[in-house]
Amino acid sequence: MGYDPENPMQGRITDIGPPHYEQYFPPVIKENYGKWKYHEITQPGVLKHVSETGAECYTARIACARLISIELIRDYCKVADDHCEGFLRWTTRNNVEFMVDSEAKLQPLLDDLAKHGMMPVGGTGAGLTNVVHTQGWVHCHTPATDASGVVKAVMDELFDYFTSMTLPAQVRIALACCLNMCGAVHCSDIAILGVHRKPPLIDNDVISAVCELPLAVASCPLGAIKPAKGINTKGEEVKSVTVKEERCMFCGNCYTMCPAMPLADPEGDGIAILVGGKISNRISGPKFSKMVIPFLPNTPPRWPETVDAVKNILEVYAKDANKYERLGDWAERIGWEKFFEKCNIPFSDKCIDDYRLAYDTWRTTTQFKYTSHIK
């Protein structure tokens, strides 16, 4: 019995939620849950966790392109069946992890990963780990750039930093293909962000049919959109909107609300680079990434301007920063004026914030002291 379109509600199951995680634990994880004592990175891409019980878990971490086929997942499963008792996991940064319970089982696992060709081991410690990214032109309707192609081009060039641990601290690169930032690049060491630079078109042939005009007007955070009469291609007057172009900051929120207001454009769209963000509370609190390059063109298939810009920033940082110093901490220590100078990046008025002041006096970190105020 399966789904019956004639009786769609018959036998229907809903709201069962995800499967319980424990059934997918390798035995060494299940047996030592909550008992882990310490860990070491024994070589780039390999973690060793030691339990209070003396048990050991060796993890080999590999890069995954995130956009992957079921054929590749089946290859991962073959490795996990051959070496890891049929279990594997993904990290939050799109890496795949294979776990074994003894050092003796590690090398055969690494040998098999090396044979495959699409399973590079790395992404640990003071190196470059995998890129968090979005869909881009592969499967999204609002992108200002591609995602998978840019990531491939950047990581091909920076590959040696993925398989080694030679940087002052970990470096997190993320890519979001528009300002919606599904990839949440706003707190990354190096953020690659798709941006628009032309105001929305207004398609008067369809706007009154496909858009709730008040919602389109309300969608603009700067009040640049006003109700107005428009003329369609038949010469008829229709209810529409106008955009005060000098007020547009190209966020694209109007297009999200109204399909008759597209922004995408081959010359208008491209990439901005933001740097110095971080998520962890280590030493300093979390930081936003700051815009240092407002625009680079879309140049598929390999985006050389973007690749060069990212590589340059990474390598200047690698040479100049202190041990344990994240990119943003380094930039703040030397000062942003020195950052621009050392990286040889021209500063422009585009890097000076003229949007809203955020709530910069509120605490956004877990760093605080337990005083008598906390009861």
Added chain:
Amino acid sequence: MPKHDTPLLDQLESGPWPSFVTDLKRQAETKDECWDILGQLELSYKDKVTHWKHGGIVGVFGYGGGIIGRYSDVPDKFPGVAHFHTVRLNQPSSKFYSTDILLRICEMWERRGSGMTNFHGSTGDMVLLGTSTPQLEEIFWEATHDLKMDLGGSGGNLRTPSCCIGKARCEWSCYDTQAACYDITMTYQDELHRPAFPYKFKTKFSGCPNDCVAAGVRSDFSVIGNWRDDIRIDQAEVQEYIKGNSPPNAGAHAGRDWGAFDIQKEVIDLCPTNCMTMAGNDLKIDNSECTRCMHCINVMPKALRPGTDTGACILIGAKAPILDGAQMSTMIFPFVKMVPGEGDPPEGGFEDYKELLEKTWDWWMEEGKNRERIGESIQRIGLPTFLQIMEVEPIPQHVQEPRSNPYVFWKSEEVPGGFERDVKAYRARHAM
């Protein structure tokens, strides 16, 4: 045989990083629509714009999310991707899988979809990329009946919660992040599947202030493990680091010669509160000054460990830039015990968390504007008002620093005599 020439994409097949183009071509051998993915993407590489249309409402009966409609704007050229919807499947906590379940998902997706996926989407779901409308109910049926899986969130609802690896393979997790993620996901299935919120709402669970799942900057309701007693010290292991027998930072810096480990320079001097000293051979920590940034613990994991009176700090309001600019979560509840429940589905767990979450929702569902994230709602009304609503006593920990402007919103009842005054009486004393 390739259906379309892809000279631009072909250039992404070389190089050491895994190539999604090579992967797509391999999948296209058995799933013909993958040629059309490649063909349409090649056209985007040529045109430098996307060829996917704006949205489209599709879904399964009874759910308001979990499936995202997607249509090609060049369907005649690429009929295989004319309708190419996304299915979000709720991932298991921390993304552990058995090969058995993965292979069954692959088998289903080979029959009912394109064979392409995202492992994983940005919020954490397994993302099955590309199917047609008639397949949706069939997929939902097989997911719930055969795979024992459910859809994830989309739209103005509770988005699929996610968590760090936690106690499964980390020594620092201050509470059971996986149990919390599972419990909260199971408890709020209705909020996850049926959009009733002003906008999306994310909650993420990290086990310690390293925040590996980016709870503090990527979720509206951020739960970050913490402790309130003393860092545990093993002095003998401290000596092993000083002598150079244990690698600093668990070996994270092994690829470069940074010289001999220097505890003064690398730990004590980098402590943001200067709360550490060496007293002879012993490392001393003034825990009342510690802000638990984890640096010393990260550098010497064999010697230092978080305390044992553990729980979580809850911060509220993080989001990406649209519309008011990116926000990080603001620290609201400094310490909450995170006690797991019993059984499956779990009962009686994480009660403090749930009480605070529901109180937050109650207010936001009433007061939040359409498409306003809770962080924006809080900004709009102000942190003092939000604290009043949440019945939280304001404490210095809520701010980085006190306000620097004098514009206090005094209320009538806070000022002797209130705001009611007589202008005639005033004028009798003060001529115009």
